[in-house]
Amino acid sequence: xxxxxxxxxxxxxxxxxxxxxxxxxxxxxxxxxxxxxxxxxxxxxxxxxxxxxxxxxxxxxxxxxxxxxxxxxxxxxxxxxxxxxxxxxxxxxxxxxxxxxxxxxxxxxxxxxxxxxxxxxxxxxxxxxxxxxxxxxxxxxxxxxxxxxxxxxxxxxxxxxxxxxxxxxxxxxxxxxxxxxxxxxxxxxxxxxxxxxxxxxxxxxxxxxxxxxxxxxxxxxxx
Numbered sequence: 001x002x003x004x005x006x007x008x009x010x011x012x013x014x015x016x017x018x019x020x021x022x023x024x025x026x027x028x029x030x031x032x033x034x035x036x037x038x039x040x041x042x043x044x045x046x047x048x049x050x051x052x053x054x055x056x057x058x059x060x061x062x063x064x065x066x067x068x069x070x071x072x073x074x075x076x077x078x079x080x081x082x083x084x085x086x087x088x089x090x091x092x093x094x095x096x097x098x099x100x101x102x103x104x105x106x107x108x109x110x111x112x113x114x115x116x117x118x119x120x121x122x123x124x125x126x127x128x129x130x131x132x133x134x135x136x137x138x139x140x141x142x143x144x145x146x147x148x149x150x151x152x153x154x155x156x157x158x159x160x161x162x163x164x165x166x167x168x169x170x171x172x173x174x175x176x177x178x179x180x181x182x183x184x185x186x187x188x189x190x191x192x193x194x195x196x197x198x199x200x201x202x203x204x205x206x207x208x209x210x211x212x213x214x215x216x217x218x219x220x221x222x223x
Contacts, residue, residue: 007020019038019123022035039112060213060217062156080107150210168189183204195215
């Protein structure tokens with residue numbers, strides 16, 4: 001099997017080509033091996049990478065919020081979407097039954113294959129290499145973008161003490177021509193300013209202000 005095209009798509013060349021072959025082989029092929037063991041390993045690696053990224057990038061988020069975000073990133077829809085967009089299904093090694101039932105387009109199989117590739121990378125190289133691949137798939141500009149609801153996260157954090165706090169977003173300035181405006185906003189909690197933000201829309205600037213406020217509150221808790 002020629003792996004070069006797939007390796008180009010995933011940005012990594014395997015030293016042990018047998019590992020890659022195993023990572024692409026579905027159990028329907030009826031061989032002594034399939035991607036299932038590598039999928040198990042890759043799933044664990046992926047969860048650790050995603051957990052670390054979310055923990056570092058969202059210092060103001062609670063454990064529950066981080067868990068919710070992680071579940072969105074590692075779910076079948078995201079991984080299979082990336083595999084479909086990059087044509088990875090054509091490299092699957094399937095048995096006749098799965099081939100005839102459209103296995104190359106099945107989201108569950110594509111998701112499993114991505115996880116098995118991650119596991120194979122980990123064994124072939126290192127955790128850092130597998131981590132780089134996970135970041136390319138999930139966090140880079142070419143990968144999957146997860147919209148973070150910073151305003152809801154801030155509200156949940158502020159109100160966790162059970163009190164009725166007053167959270168207000170205010171547009172303080174607008175700049176630029178009508179077709180290319182930049183909005184500046186601030187967020188106050190009980191009259192105290194916690195964060196500022198700017199963006200190409202009022203919604204974007206408020207989201208940035210909430211993100212800044214979460215970082216400020218996280219730094220206060222660390223002191």
